[in-house]
Amino acid sequence: MGATLRAGIMGTGFMGQSHGKRLGQIEGVTVAAICSRAIETGNALRDKIAATDAVVYTDFDRMLAEANLDMVYVCLPPNAHRGEVERAAERGIHLFLEKPIAYDVATAESMVRAIEKAGVVSQVGYHMRFRKGVERLKELMDSGEAGRPTLFQGRYWCNMLGKEWWRDQSQSHGQLFEQVIHIYDMALYFLGKPSGACGLVENLCHRDVPGYSIEDTSAGLVRFYNGAMASIVGSNCALPDHFIGDYRVVCERATLDFHSTGDWRVKDGSTVFRYGAGKIEKEEFVEDRDLYLAESLDFINAIRGGTPPRAPVRVGLETIRVVSAILDSSSQAGAAPVSKPLD
Numbered sequence: 001m002g003a004t005l006r007a008g009i010m011g012t013g014f015m016g017q018s019h020g021k022r023l024g025q026i027e028g029v030t031v032a033a034i035c036s037r038a039i040e041t042g043n044a045l046r047d048k049i050a051a052t053d054a055v056v057y058t059d060f061d062r063m064l065a066e067a068n069l070d071m072v073y074v075c076l077p078p079n080a081h082r083g084e085v086e087r088a089a090e091r092g093i094h095l096f097l098e099k100p101i102a103y104d105v106a107t108a109e110s111m112v113r114a115i116e117k118a119g120v121v122s123q124v125g126y127h128m129r130f131r132k133g134v135e136r137l138k139e140l141m142d143s144g145e146a147g148r149p150t151l152f153q154g155r156y157w158c159n160m161l162g163k164e165w166w167r168d169q170s171q172s173h174g175q176l177f178e179q180v181i182h183i184y185d186m187a188l189y190f191l192g193k194p195s196g197a198c199g200l201v202e203n204l205c206h207r208d209v210p211g212y213s214i215e216d217t218s219a220g221l222v223r224f225y226n227g228a229m230a231s232i233v234g235s236n237c238a239l240p241d242h243f244i245g246d247y248r249v250v251c252e253r254a255t256l257d258f259h260s261t262g263d264w265r266v267k268d269g270s271t272v273f274r275y276g277a278g279k280i281e282k283e284e285f286v287e288d289r290d291l292y293l294a295e296s297l298d299f300i301n302a303i304r305g306g307t308p309p310r311a312p313v314r315v316g317l318e319t320i321r322v323v324s325a326i327l328d329s330s331s332q333a334g335a336a337p338v339s340k341p342l343d
Contacts, residue, residue, distance in 0.1 A: 002028065002304055003028075004028050004029065004030055005028060005029045005030070005070040005071060005300065005303065005304075006030055006032040006033075006067065006068060006069050006070050006071075007023050007029055007030065007031050007032060007033075007069065007070065007071050007072070007073065008031075008032060008033040008034070008035065008063055008064075008067055008069045008071070008072045008073070008093075009023075009031060009033070009034050009035070009045070009072070009073045009075060010035045010060060010063075010072055010073065010074045010075060010076060010084060011035075011036070011073075011074065011075030011076040011080075011098075012034065012036045012041045012042060012044065012045040012075075013075065015075040015098050015125070016034075016045060016073070016075040017045060017048055017049065018292050019073045019075060019096070019292065019296065020034075020045060020048070020049035020051060020073075021048075021049050022290070022292050022293045022296050023049075023073075023296060024049055024050060024051065025293060026293075026296065026297065026300060028300075029300060030051075030053065031046075031049065031051035031054045032053065032054055032055065032067050032068070032069060033054055033055050033056075033057060033063050033067035033069060034046055034051070034054050034055075034056050034057070035056075035057045035058070035059070035060050035063045036056065036057075036058060037058060038058065039056055039058055042056035042057070042058070043056055055067060060082075060084050060087075061087065064087065064088060064091055064093065069093050070093065070094060070303065071093060071094040071095065071096065071121075071299075071300075071303060072084075072088050072093050072094075072095055072096070073096045073098075074088075074095060074096065074097050074098060075098045076098070077165065077171070077172065078100055078101065078102050078103045078107070078173075078177075079103065079165070079171045079172070081102070081107070085097065085101075085111045085114065085115070086110060086111065086114040089111075089114040089115045089117070089118040089120050090114065090118060092118060092119075092120060093120060094120045094121040094122070094299075094303050095115060095120060095121075095122045095123075095313070096122070096123045096124075096125070096296070096299055097111070097122065097123070097124050097125065097313065097316060098124075098125045099124055099125050099126060099181060099182070099185075099316060099319070100173075100177045100178070100181055100316070100319065100320060100323075101124060101313065101316035101317070101320065102316075102320055103173045103177060103320075104320070104324065105317070105320055105321055105324055105339050108316060108317040108320045108321075109317060109342050111313055111316075111317075112313050112314055112317050112342055113342075115313045116313075121299065121302045121303050121309060121312075122309065122312050122313040123295060123298065123299035123302070123309040123310070123311055123312065124311045124312070124313060124315050124316040125295060125311075126182065126185045126189075126295075126310075126311040126315060126316075126319075127291035127292055127294070127295045128182055128185065128186055128245070128291070129185070129186075129189055129295075129310050129311055130289065130291050130294035130295055130298070130310070131258065131268075131270060131285075131287050131289065131291065132270060132285040132286075132287060132289060133256055133258055133269075133270020133271070133272055133285045133287065134186070134189075134256070134258070134270070136256075136270075136272045136283060136285070137190070137249060137251075137254060137256040137272055138189075138190075140251075140254045140272070140274065141190070141251060141254075145253065145254065145274070146251040146252065146253055146254035146274075147251050147252025147253040147254070148226070148228075148251060148252045149190055149191050149192070149226065149228050149249070149250075149251050150227075150228050150229075150250050150251060150252065151228065151229055151230070151248075151249070151250040152186070152187040152190055152191055152228070152229070152230035152231075152232075152247060152248070152249050152250075153230070153231050153232075153247060153248045154183040154184075154186060154187060154230070154231075154232045154233075154245075154246065154247030154248070155183065155232065155233045155234070155235070155244065155245070155246060155247070156175075156179050156180040156182065156183050156232075156233075156234045156235075156243075156244070156245045157234070157235045157238035157239065157242070157243075157244040157245075157262065158179065158235070158236055158238060158239075158242065158243045158244065158262070159235075159236060159237060159238050159239060159240040159241075159242070160236065160240075161209070161212070164211055166178065166214075167206075167209070167211060167212045167213070167214055168211060168213055168214070169213040169214045170213070172214060173214075174201070174214035174215050174327075175214060175215055175216065175218065175234050175236050176201065176215065176218055176220075176234060176323045176326060176327065177323055179234065179243075179245075180218060180232065180234035180323070181319050181323055182245055183232050183234075183245055183247060184220070184222070184230075184232055184319050184322050184323055185311075185315065185319050186247055187222060187230035187232060187247075188315070188318055188319065188322070189315075190249050190256075191222075191224045191226070191228040191229075191230060192224050192225065192226050192228070193224060193225045193226075193318075193341070194222050194223065194224055194225075194318070194321070194322050195223050195224060195225045196222070196223045196325070197220060197221065197222045197223070197322050197325040197326050197329065198220070198221050198325075198326070198329040199218060199219055199220030199221060199326035199327075199329050199330055200218065200219055200329075200330045200333075201215035201217065201218040201326070201327060201330045202215055202216075202217050202218075202330075203215055203216050203217070204216055204217050204237060205217075205236070205237040206236070215234075215236075216235065216236035216237050217234070217235055217236075217237060218233065218234040218235075218326070218330075219231070219232075219233045219234075220232045220233075220322075220323075220326040222322060239262065242261070242262030242263055243262050243264075244260050244261070244262035245260060245262075246258050246259050246260040246268075253274060253275055253276045254272065254273060254274045254275070255272070255273045256270060256271070256272050256273075257270065257271045257272075257273075258270045258287075259271075267286050267287060267288050268287040269284065269285060269286055269287055270284070270285040270287055271283070271284050271285075272284075272285075295310070295311070298310050314342075317342060321339050321341075324339065325339070
């Protein structure tokens with residue numbers, strides 16, 4: 001297994017807690033440091049995740065200098081980033097980045113350049129890539145059995161106000177960046193490189209809510225270099241207390257239907273169909289895997305020299321390019337090209 005890996009956590013909110021708890025379950029990993037703007041919240045996180053030996057810092061650069069870290073989990077919203085990713089990469093520290101990695105293409109490209117120049121392992125928190133049905137369809141696609149990918153259809157529906165920063169366009173940049181981006185990532189994972197996108201966004205249900213300046217309704221279309229297409233919709237006007245993110249993928253000889261009730265008490269499910277030569281075969285999966293644990297195990301395996309991570313930092317850049325194009329398109333009431341890929 002090798003030496004124990006020392007992890008640092010930047011950010012003490014929900015995702016910092018979620019990843020911290022999973023790291024505590026992984027053999028050969030210890031949470032050695034936590035960084036927060038306030039010592040009190042850092043201490044609280046240390047207690048919640050039972051990281052008794054973790055040192056709490058309020059200065060990120062001091063943590064990097066003193067804690068002898070192998071990896072850092074950056075669990076901050078992009079509006080709170082101040083170059084931490086680039087500075088950690090320069091020190092040779094592996095990076096797990098919560099999505100979205102940035103709110104603009106230029107910042108995301110800066111992260112990609114720093115990480116790839118340093119040669120460190122990176123993973124973006126696109127945990128939907130670790131579902132059982134997703135893995136099965138990818139196996140069929142990679143082997144050629146599924147045939148050519150053709151179509152992706154997805155949605156993200158919920159109904160929440162969120163915290164003040166979340167519903168402020170200048171801080172969160174909206175539901176597309178914060179939630180629906182997961183569905184766009186799934187489209188890219190299955191269909192490949194995007195060539196163009198268009199869409200519309202609007203605030204239809206929250207115009208009278210003070211401080212609510214983000215969209216609550218969106219519809220996007222994405223075209224891919226291989227000719228495949230995706231349609232994705234988002235809503236923050238749907239069923240309260242439910243978070244529904246599901247999708248369907250169509251290939252020449254296989255399809256995936258991932259279905260969600262949006263109720264955490266009911267397990268999601270996937271159905272993979274294979275067809276050809278007059279036969280239809282069906283595989284069904286109960287989606288009961290701990291996805292946060294799965295993505296960390298994948299990240300740590302890559303650090304230890306295993307297979308490459310499933311969602312490296314360039315994946316984060318690609319999704320930023322696409323949702324940015326959707327927003328640009330909406331502002332122009334028409335189509336907008338996806339920005340030129342980073343060399």
